[in-house]
Amino acid sequence: MxxxxxxxxxxxxxxxxxxxxxxxxxxxxxxxxxxxxxxxxxxxxxxxxxxxxxxxxxxPPKMNAVIIGDASNCNYELYRRVNALINPTARKIAPVSYLGFYHGQRIEPHFARILQVTVPTVWSTTEANRLKKSGDPEEKQLGKVMSYAIQAGFRSEESFEVYLLSPPDDPRTLRTSSERPIAHDKRGRGTAFAKGGRRYFSTAALMNASETSDLE
Incomplete structure (x- = not known):
């Protein structure tokens, strides 16, 4: 509720x-x-x-990509392992087509295509094991993601949305033109990049940026 x-x-x-x-x-x-x-x-x-x-x-929205901010590299590491984002339902994400990751004073250089968003009815190890045995490829992938996320500390008492994403080396995934991360080049009080845990940009701006000041 x-x-x-x-x-x-x-x-x-x-x-x-x-x-x-x-x-x-x-x-x-x-x-x-x-x-x-x-x-x-x-x-x-x-x-x-x-x-x-x-x-x-x-x-369609001009700002067609969301950058998810993280104090650690937890979200990005999960993406690298299982090609997904586990999003707490309290954090609202507007309709977008691409998703990227910010941590450690940089935006990672690839912007994954959002393939599917699922809101699991049940979040548990038992459900993850059931899904992994499914003959449906999407359910099987969801089970794999859920299993990894639970081991990573995403607890069953909370509610999550699962964003299934294109892998980093997938042709549907966009990249910066330099194929290097976008450095956050501002320092000091009030210059945090991803206040609220997310920011929206056009993929064209992201692909051509080398520093976050290029996005302003």
Missing amino acids: EDLFELRNRCAHQDSLLGFDPSVELKKIIKLARWVDPDAGRWIGSIEQVTGVVDARPI
């Missing part, structure tokens, strides 16, 4: 939803419905029109 409070409040007060990905919020609603009644969740999934509306939007 807590995952949907902010969405509910913004809708009730006619506030902006630009910082939300409607497709992901829909998956949270279906997850809650399945928890109450599995048939209700399936029914909502069968009649929803959110996905079609999002896909048909006439003007």
Whole structure:
């Protein structure tokens, strides 16, 4: 329920939803419905029109990439190991096509294509093992990601979104023109790069930047 409070409040007060990905919020609603009644969740999934509306939007966002900030390299290491991001549901990510990583005063040089976003109904080792035995490639990959994430400390008491991403060497993954990280070249108080844990840019700007000041 807590995952949907902010969405509910913004809708009730006619506030902006630009910082939300409607497709992901829909998956949270279906997850809650399945928890109450599995048939209700399936029914909502069968009649929803959110996905079609999002896909048909006439003007895609100019800021089509999100950079996820991390005090450590935990998120980036998880991406390197299992090609995914585990995102706490409290951190809202707007609709974007690409995702990159910032840590250690730099943006890593590759920007992964977002292949799928999943909101698991169950987050546990048992569920991970079940998914890994699935004949569905996407479920098998989700099980692998979940298993690694649990071992890395992503606890079952929390709620997560799983972003499945193209690997670093995949042709769908974009890179900086220099193939080097983008250095954060500002220092001092108030110059933190990824306040709030994420920032949005166009992939064109990211691919041609060598320092974060080039993105301003």
